[in-house]
Amino acid sequence: MTTQVLICDDSSFARKQMARALPANWDIELNYAEHGIEALDLIRQGKGEVLFLDLNMPVMDGYQTLEGIRSEDLPTMTIVVSGDIQPEAMQRVKGLGALEFIKKPVDGNTIGQILASYGISFENEEAAPAQLTSKTFDNADYDLDDSYQELANVAMGRAADLLARLLNTFVIMPIPNVKHLEISELEMAMAHVKSDDSISAVCQGFIGSGVAGEALLIFNESSYSDIAELMKYEGEINEAAQLELLMDISSVLCSACLNGIANQLDINFSLGHPMVIGQHIHFDEILKGAASQWSKLLTIEMGYKIENKNINCDLLLLITEDSIDALNERVSYLLE
């Protein structure tokens, strides 16, 4: 009997990755949704007997979708597939009725084992990968920015997990923002950092396998008192204490995120020693020393927030234009 399977993820790249990870001999009809509202609609139509659900999505996120499924008592088996791997995220979705929690990036073996453990058998003799010719999903090339976003999403999930463990709290993960900019346009792109906000900034260079860039951590200084509290830092939060906190946070976020990217792309990055660009500075001071204001960049912006705390920091991955080809080649392997 053909099973109705629904993949709900805002990233077309992630949907494609997920579709490819499903057992080839599983007799299914594959449906896709970009956010929770679409997913709920399809489930109501009986098109989501098994649901693979992402957590971080615009319009309606995975948590809200789970709540919707529960409140309407919709008939679906939900498996959450997420880049956010904080233990608390797992607990929350299980509490909301998800059967399983799978870390991104997904791999076929894990999916197969999980499906088998729920008694789902794959006996379709026509081993043609039906899911890839499904009507709602053509084989057109995926959007590259979408793949960078997904790459960053998984990496940032790992970094958030470490930050959560360091601070012993829950980190709210937004959707990474991918842009192509010139250095001089960066300030405008960071709309939520106000020009008169007092910030601290640290950068760390990385290079490997033809991909080079910098991770830039921008820390809003109004966040220091809450960070100090979470890290149980005793004593006055003076300049020296702020620097300690800044370096602790940047070490964790930058290396975890860069390692997350490197692992997915099967690269070993060399990391430079982080450099404090400045404390109590404004955003426009960060890049004033840049050699060329006009060089093009691929930027991936990841904003981290802590639940119920006034903590805001942004991790920006700035990737040089001449890295793009090497990056794209590596990204294409992710779908093989």
Add this chain to the structure above:
Amino acid sequence: MTDFTDSGHVNIKDIHWLMDMLQTIDVGLIVLDRDYHVMVWNSFMENHSGVGPAQIKDKSLFESFPDIPEQWFKQKSESVVLLKSSTFTVWEQRPYLFKFKNYRPITGSAEFMYQNITLIPLLSADNEVKHIGVLIYDVTDIAVNKVKLQEANVKLESLSMTDHLTQLNNRGAWEGYLNQEYSRSKRSGHVSSVVMFDIDHFKKVNDTYGHQAGDEVIRRTSAILTETLRISDVAGRYGGEEFGVILPDTSGENALIFTERLRKRIESEIVEYEDYKINYTISLGISELKPDCESYLDWLEQSDKALYFCKEAGRNQSKVFISG
């Protein structure tokens, strides 16, 4: 980070020259176990500390180097183990972990070696962090240059005579001129006056229209002031919204003509900032230098008192100080 424990591709006979490289590299390399006992200690560490690998092998790092801030170091290391993620510290946080001599003890200006530190989790075969790698980089030249640059900037700032916002003399420069004028008048017996003035209810301007609007009001005021001055007069920005003007060879009575002209110009001025039209006034105190003044500060204080009387009397006016 290259993992030297993964020696799958390295022949035993190659390990010899590989070790040679690790010994010779000009970076401190230490491997510690979870009890902070030293497992690896390269030549950089030996030569700079004077402690050889044989002496320190299997010994506690903190017992061998009691100067190391134990709690700080442990806190960083524990997070490396817990998170399986490297940690970096920079010399700005802590100039050094090991107090080593400057590599250039003669021509270098620093007394010690500034150090950046990297702590790396070293995974065992079962994917547990059993050891911590410590890398010590000599960053003395970078640190010294940066410290010197900062000192030079502070010095430049104090040497600077000009206020950034208004391009008038800054307080230090203006007081210098006032002191000179004080001495000159005392010596020559010429009459001279000083004016102190400020913007009425300036805090309200800031609170209502924002600081950038406030800055614009200050800039406009300075521009009008500069247009009103005679060539020998010297104006300065004394503080936030406070200005001073030295009027050489000018009596209090004549100074009043100057202050009233300035006051009226400002009163009729409208500063446009974004969508706001800001109308404001100033109050001005004048002091003519009298023989009872014993320093330029006395002179200045009298003009400040006159300014105070203007404020008391309802603002938007100028007054000459009258003693007694």
